[in-house]
Amino acid sequence: MKFTDSPTIELQVRSAHLSIHQDNGSMHVGTSVWPCSLVLVKFAERWSPLTSSSSSSTPNPYAHLLDFSNKRAVELGCGCGLASMGLFLLGLNDVVLTDIAPVMPALKHNLKRNKPSLHNKTLKTAQLYWTNPAQINALKPPFDVVIATDVVYIEESVASLVAAMEALVSDNGVVLLGYQLRSPEADRLFWELCARVFAIEKIPHEDLHPEYAYEEADVFVLRKK
Template sequence: MKFTDSPVIELPIGDKVLSIQQDNGSMHVGTSVWPCSLVLAKFLERWAGVSPSAANPYSSLVDFGSKHRRAIELGTGCGAAGMALHLLGLTDIILTDIAPVMPALKHNLKRNKQTLGKMLKTSILYWNNAEQMNSLKPPFDIVVAADVVYIEESAVQLIGAMEALVADDGLVLLGYQLRSPEAHKLFWEMSETVFEIEKVPHEDLHPDYAYEEADMYIFRKKKKQQ
């Protein structure tokens, strides 16, 4: 997979194709399609297409259709990962980002409305805003985030938001690429105090979307000591 600055990114999911418009000239990082969102989407698509009876280490993770799961995406940006998850069967999902990114997100949701079959739910969310988080009625079974760790201050807020939003028996799907050594160090130090962390082996990513600098992680809340 080659990362491209083309104005339009096409992302095939199953028998459908998402067409995502990005603006690399914007002042906001959320108006670009970042590699981790594509890596995350195609990783899930790869294992969603494997029969549960086959050797599928992620069968429970990608079994979106058998039981109702509520999901939320943090730092959705242009919407690639969230729209892909909807197409894979995770239909109860809220896509969130800061206010300046919302026009780009809503534009792409309208652009793909026919492919998606409906307009997906969106909400403005700042990770340090408890009132906004509470209005979304957590907890969620799945929290999704891709390429969102690049500033020290927001790394702390992100972990707080993930902990507040995910159910005790839920999970966080994180697409990750190192952007800032300072934010990286702080994020992982704090994450390990809250979550059990599983790194997805690179060979388990989609072979056409195994961007060498992007990794996939599955976070689960640590059980509280009695």
């Protein structure tokens, strides 16, 4: 089920306003906005060092995780680009957005549409098929942060996805994963393969943004073992 059939998705991130145009009639799932991208961005906004009050008596358990200064990042299966745009507004200034060729027009349209909200910066994009080692190497890994939201839904693509995450993230880096169960078969295989490579941390639901804590959606942090 898609998040909404509305032609546009609006999201406020700090003082900026993102407006994402989606095409629910497309044959490609990447031209629609799926909920985990919003969940991840609003979790990051809640705990970002840019938004958290330093005078608060409660320590921020995610301050280090979400300190994006001087970090290189890549998003896998970025679709319309909402997750990377949101995290860019939270300090992730060096990020490349990747997806397959048929999704690129929708991605570039939305980046152009939101350029004023992105401080007039043109975010980097690259075509990436997870099965293509040359395209992975062309991105010049490793990255400090790998972003992926709502990318596990086809069992046949799971092995290449996990391999791409492993190849792209640095030994000390993190995968920020927005996740919702889409296919039981893909889900089982994904977590089986991830457990071989990554230490898996699930963000407690109460730590998500209260207005974006959808019951079915979770945020995970993956680090290489």
